[in-house]
Amino acid sequence: MPRLPAAFRLSPRWAPYVLISPFLLLFAVFGVFPLLFSLYLAFQSWEPTSGLGAMAYVGLDNFAFALGDEWFWKSLRNTLWLAFASGVPQHLVAIPLAVFIHGRFQRLRDSVVGAYFLPYITSTVAIAILFSAMFSTDFGLINAGLERVGIGKVDWLNEPGSLKPVIALVVFWRYLGFNLVLYLAALQTIPKDLYEAATMDGASPWQQFRFITLPGIRPMVFFGVTLSVVGGLQLFEEPFILTRGNGGTDQAGMTAAVYLYRMAFDFNDFGGASAMSWLLFAVVAVMTWLTNRAFGPKGGAA
Numbered sequence: 001m002p003r004l005p006a007a008f009r010l011s012p013r014w015a016p017y018v019l020i021s022p023f024l025l026l027f028a029v030f031g032v033f034p035l036l037f038s039l040y041l042a043f044q045s046w047e048p049t050s051g052l053g054a055m056a057y058v059g060l061d062n063f064a065f066a067l068g069d070e071w072f073w074k075s076l077r078n079t080l081w082l083a084f085a086s087g088v089p090q091h092l093v094a095i096p097l098a099v100f101i102h103g104r105f106q107r108l109r110d111s112v113v114g115a116y117f118l119p120y121i122t123s124t125v126a127i128a129i130l131f132s133a134m135f136s137t138d139f140g141l142i143n144a145g146l147e148r149v150g151i152g153k154v155d156w157l158n159e160p161g162s163l164k165p166v167i168a169l170v171v172f173w174r175y176l177g178f179n180l181v182l183y184l185a186a187l188q189t190i191p192k193d194l195y196e197a198a199t200m201d202g203a204s205p206w207q208q209f210r211f212i213t214l215p216g217i218r219p220m221v222f223f224g225v226t227l228s229v230v231g232g233l234q235l236f237e238e239p240f241i242l243t244r245g246n247g248g249t250d251q252a253g254m255t256a257a258v259y260l261y262r263m264a265f266d267f268n269d270f271g272g273a274s275a276m277s278w279l280l281f282a283v284v285a286v287m288t289w290l291t292n293r294a295f296g297p298k299g300g301a302a
Contacts, residue, residue, distance in 0.1 A: 041274035048270060062275035072276055074251055075259040076283065081164060082239070082255060083232025086171035090179050090228060091221065097176075098183035099213060113184060116177035124174070128241035131170050132157065157242060160252035167253055170238045175231070179224050186220035187213070222295040229291050233284045236261070256280050 042062055046055045066072050097116075105112055119127065134141045135156035143153045156162045190212065198208050214221075236257035239247075247254025247262075254262075260280070264273035 038274045038277060041271050042278055044271045046270050047268045049268065058271065062271045063279070065272055066276045066279055071251065071254070071259060072256070072279075075247075075254050075256045076280075078164065078251075078253065079233055079235060079255040079257075082168050082171065082235055083229065085165070085168040086175075087225070087228035087232045089172050090176055091224060094176055094179035094224075095183055095217070095221075098180050098187060099209065101180075102184055102187045113177070113181060116180050118177065119174045120178045122174075124237040125241060127170065127174055128238050131166070132242055135166055158249050160248070160250045163243070163248045163252045167235075167239050167242055170242070171232070171235065174238075175228070179228075182220050182224045183217055186217040190216040218295070222291070225295055226288060226291050229287050230284055233280065233287060256283075 043057060043059060044055045045058045045061070101109055101112055133139075135143075137143060137153055137155045137158070140156070142156065146152070146154065154162060156166050194212050194216075195208055198212060203211070234257050235255045239253045239255050240258050240261070242248075243253040243258075245258070245262075247258060256276070257280075260273045260276050263276060264270050
């Protein structure tokens with residue numbers, strides 16, 4: 001077989017870099033460049049319809065506007081409320097449910113776990129449309145059930161007091177299975193000898209759960225809670241579809257991500273949206289740090 005000329009041969013020194021260059025190129029174009037461009041836009045006033053030449057440097061004005069914007073602060077409060085209301089029940093239910101499935105189901109465990117995991121891999125749009133139909137005021141299944149027991153209709157998706165719980169319920173239902181899989185994987189790493197020794201010593205099931213199971217899955221709890229915090233603070237699809245993209249009545253369902261979208265594509269203020277996105281990044285960083293303090297190794301050692 002003829003060999004390539006020396007000019008076309010790839011040096012072993014550079015071969016690894018050439019092989020990974022497609023990923024680095026795509027990451028630079030679709031990852032690094034948008035990030036840096038967003039940071040640049042945060043200090044500019046720009047409407048994309050006017051072209052790149054219409055950019056004007058405004059310094060920290062976009063950040064000052066964001067910090068003084070009542071809608072931005074309200075969207076942050078809504079985001080924190082939804083992240084807490086949907087994230088905390090996910091783990092409070094997923095942990096005991098994982099322990100129950102791990103201990104009681106053997107042959108059918110994969111089928112049961114698959115049923116819980118199915119919502120996570122289902123299209124978010126399909127899920128939001130499904131729940132929109134279920135909570136419809138006139139034709140929804142939920143109101144039909146309430147009327148059967150003598151309770152009047154509830155305008156779930158238009159009343160500020162009911163809209164946020166509905167969104168939190170959808171997020172909880174979708175991500176419960178994901179956390180369940182995480183905790184089941186963690187439970188399988190705990191040696192059975194520990195439970196057998198604890199049983200011989202007379203430890204009750206609650207004592208085994210408290211002193212063996214919880215410490216054994218603590219690293220996975222830290223991982224799962226961190227994902228819930230980061231994902232909850234970036235919540236977009238469910239509230240966007242359930243509120244038809246406008247945040248709902250009194251902006252009760254407008255999260256920070258939804259408001260960033262509206263600021264950029266509805267109000268054509270890409271500079272203000274970029275500044276708000278970096279402020280949201282700061283909030284995510286702080287909440288992640290607090291999660292690390294509470295659930296991470298250092299927090300546990302303290």
